Amino acid sequence: MRALQLARPGERLSVLCLGAHSDDIEIGAGATILGWIAAGIHLDIHWCVLGARESRAAEAEASAAAFTAGAANVRVELGQFKDGFFPYDGAEIKAWIEGLKSKVSPDVVLTHRRDDAHQDHREVCKLTWNAFRDHLILEYEIPKWDGDLGRPNFYVPLDKSLLDRKIAYLLQHFATQRSKDWFDAETFRGLARLRGMECRSPSGYAEAYVARKMRLA
């Protein structure tokens, strides 16, 4: 299968990452970002966590530093929006996301899925599409109790070493999530294995996205 490349080694790629909570970008797209850096792409990363209150701010900072190590430029922005209430804080969140447009002109935006069952995730997705109307937007997936995983259409194959690093960083940095029975290596590896099978990844592993609209030059 012929594969599309967003950037070749040595080229620059500007990426805006949007996550509702401190572990979302990492769960959905962490190995993709590690892989771009490992491939020698010069990444400009604008990393935004909207709901990074109290203990979750420190873990968001530490985890972002791990996942973006080696990038050409990194900027981390943390919001203080309340977990579980994003749809009710929509006006403030819309202004926050609209404000990003004056700071960054990304080649690609990584955000939540429109069909995600978590209300905070859906709100971030909706407002991403409101704000970024001339951009490539890829929607990453988050496994959860609701069983909302859908049918992705955009795959990033991963070397096994990248997946291993992603899982190690997740378990290292998100102490607040360890009480959740699903937050473990098997969940992350199992989903990556299924997505790898679906795209015939040489390693057997992949991260997957929904790309609702793409333009071929």
Ligand SMILES: [Zn+2]
């Ligand atoms: Zn989340």
